[in-house]
Amino acid sequence: MRPALVFIGFMGAGKTTAAREAAAALGVTAQDSDRLIEERIGGPIEAYFDREGEAAFREVEEEVVVALLDGADGDVLSLGGGALGSERVRRALARHTAVLIEVTPELAWARASGRGRPLARDRGRFLRLHAERSGLYESVADAFLPETSRGIVRAALPALRSLPPATRMLWAHAASGDYPVYVGEGAWPVLEGRNLIVTDEHVAERYGERLAGHELLAIPPGEESKTLATAERIWSAMADGGYTRSDTVVGLGGGVIGDLAGFVAASYQRGMDVVHVPTTIVSQVDSAYGGKTGVDLPMAKNYVGAYHQPRAVHVDPTVLQTLPDAERAAGYAEVVKTGLIAGGTLWKRIAEGAPVDADIVLACARLKLGVVAQDERDGGRRQVLNLGHTVGHALETVTAYQRFRHGEAVGIGLLAALRLSNRDDLRTQTAELLAAAGLPTSVDGVDPEAVVAATHRDKKRLGAEVPFVLCAAPGDVTPGHRVEPAALDAAVREVIRA
Numbered sequence: 001m002r003p004a005l006v007f008i009g010f011m012g013a014g015k016t017t018a019a020r021e022a023a024a025a026l027g028v029t030a031q032d033s034d035r036l037i038e039e040r041i042g043g044p045i046e047a048y049f050d051r052e053g054e055a056a057f058r059e060v061e062e063e064v065v066v067a068l069l070d071g072a073d074g075d076v077l078s079l080g081g082g083a084l085g086s087e088r089v090r091r092a093l094a095r096h097t098a099v100l101i102e103v104t105p106e107l108a109w110a111r112a113s114g115r116g117r118p119l120a121r122d123r124g125r126f127l128r129l130h131a132e133r134s135g136l137y138e139s140v141a142d143a144f145l146p147e148t149s150r151g152i153v154r155a156a157l158p159a160l161r162s163l164p165p166a167t168r169m170l171w172a173h174a175a176s177g178d179y180p181v182y183v184g185e186g187a188w189p190v191l192e193g194r195n196l197i198v199t200d201e202h203v204a205e206r207y208g209e210r211l212a213g214h215e216l217l218a219i220p221p222g223e224e225s226k227t228l229a230t231a232e233r234i235w236s237a238m239a240d241g242g243y244t245r246s247d248t249v250v251g252l253g254g255g256v257i258g259d260l261a262g263f264v265a266a267s268y269q270r271g272m273d274v275v276h277v278p279t280t281i282v283s284q285v286d287s288a289y290g291g292k293t294g295v296d297l298p299m300a301k302n303y304v305g306a307y308h309q310p311r312a313v314h315v316d317p318t319v320l321q322t323l324p325d326a327e328r329a330a331g332y333a334e335v336v337k338t339g340l341i342a343g344g345t346l347w348k349r350i351a352e353g354a355p356v357d358a359d360i361v362l363a364c365a366r367l368k369l370g371v372v373a374q375d376e377r378d379g380g381r382r383q384v385l386n387l388g389h390t391v392g393h394a395l396e397t398v399t400a401y402q403r404f405r406h407g408e409a410v411g412i413g414l415l416a417a418l419r420l421s422n423r424d425d426l427r428t429q430t431a432e433l434l435a436a437a438g439l440p441t442s443v444d445g446v447d448p449e450a451v452v453a454a455t456h457r458d459k460k461r462l463g464a465e466v467p468f469v470l471c472a473a474p475g476d477v478t479p480g481h482r483v484e485p486a487a488l489d490a491a492v493r494e495v496i497r498a
Helices: 015-026 033-039 044-053 054-071 089-093 105-112 121-141 152-161 199-213 228-240 255-270 281-287 318-320 327-342 346-349 359-375 379-388 389-398 406-420 423-434 448-455 484-493
Strands: 005-008 030-032 076-078 097-101 143-145 166-174 179-183 195-200 215-219 248-253 273-278 292-297 300-309 312-315 468-473 478-479
Touching: 015 030, 015 076, 015 097, 015 152, 030 033, 033 044, 044 054, 044 199, 054 089, 076 089, 097 121, 097 255, 105 121, 105 215, 121 346, 143 152, 152 166, 179 359, 195 199, 195 255, 195 389, 199 215, 199 248, 215 228, 228 255, 228 292, 248 255, 255 281, 255 292, 255 300, 273 281, 273 389, 281 318, 281 327, 281 359, 281 406, 300 389, 318 359, 327 346, 327 359, 327 406, 327 423, 346 359, 346 468, 359 379, 379 389, 379 468, 389 406, 389 448, 389 468, 389 484, 406 423, 406 468, 406 484, 448 484
Parallel strands: 005 076, 005 097, 030 076, 097 143, 143 166, 179 312, 195 215, 195 248, 248 273, 273 312
Antiparallel strands: 166 179, 292 300, 468 478
16 A cells, blocks of 8 residues: 555644645545544534543544554545544554644644634643644654645645655745755765766765766865855856756755855856755755855855755765764754754753754754745844854954864854853853864964954945844844944953963
8 A cells, every 4th residue: 555645733734734735736635634533423523522521532533543544545634733642643654654734833823723623722731732742743754844835735745755765854945946855864866867066075085976977076175165266167167068057066065065066056057956965964954955055255254155045955864974073073063053043852952962863953954944934035034043153254264264164163153152142151051062072162373353353244244233143042042133342352352262
């Protein structure tokens, strides 16, 4: 029997609507477990719930849902928000493709309250239930779709129907385009047509053969290669080779390669497809998503670039096991940054020292994609992703991109940002996490005045002042703060030893 597409999620997520959209596209009929339960009990769920109690309702629900899942053969189904509380249901779901429809607690409450749902009468209990069930949904989901809006399910359907075994998918949604993110061991792309693999010399030696059969262009590794001169070298090679807009650039490597490959793809013949295959922690948890591309200028980082969403991102977390210790440590700074922005369960896991595994990579990517969906072009919410980057980028700039790995500089920048946020306790905790990972918590041999001056050339500046991203608490990170010059000077001098 063929696996079904099973839409899961909290009350008010839009599971029934999503299932109907998918079923219509496939030419089948969607089945909704709540409707089947009402047929079984002979009336509304709310009345039965109130009359017989939740325990009695869950017994009926379990029986109906297990039968539905056991008999499914390539169908499209939607399950009630509480159905996954049953271990029998979870076992029956295992052979199917479980698609989690994301929904914020606020939107869920707006949609569910006053609609005859017995567990959507008390707001406090409703919000607690949302938090309690989130981890369960995430643990069984094979795919994650953002809050449903018209067309997303239909766009994601081909990827959902062809999801490889042991691979999970995030659907990235942005104003300029949507794309799948595949996460799992062996989640490498099967490339068709003509492709140019852009990579660096180290990655080419280790992983180039995985994408054999396509032309490969390898550049020297490191931030020093993220320049207009390197971009011109790639553009020229593409022009000499007769590449056109119908071809694809594949970025195989870390953050430098992703930014550079994306920029080349965005600008060559005014735009062509790019596929990212990130191979570092920084790129897998952050930089491969969201469409930011660019190169550095001598006076400032990422000063020339474009927004260009990829066609797809393929993430194999097992490649992280081959990273040198220094690279793993550098990438960890972005993990800590993401945890501070997310708060909640992700920050708790990071603060407890969880290793950077597939689950952490997936959680970080979900946070990044959720932010980008709200604000693709840094007009507001997306700026929170720059936590720690203002001082971090300045430190990279004044050392000519040669002394520090990007993550090392971001770690230092995080400590400066937390000092500016007046969160000494959180700064101490973060410094301990960074140090335990092998990252520096202070530097020497750098002119603090030059670092402060470089912050004023940050690409986020829109007027006379650079807005800073500050952190009041894990999960409470906000952009657009004005920082007094004396406070900035003190925060920078604290992380730069005389």
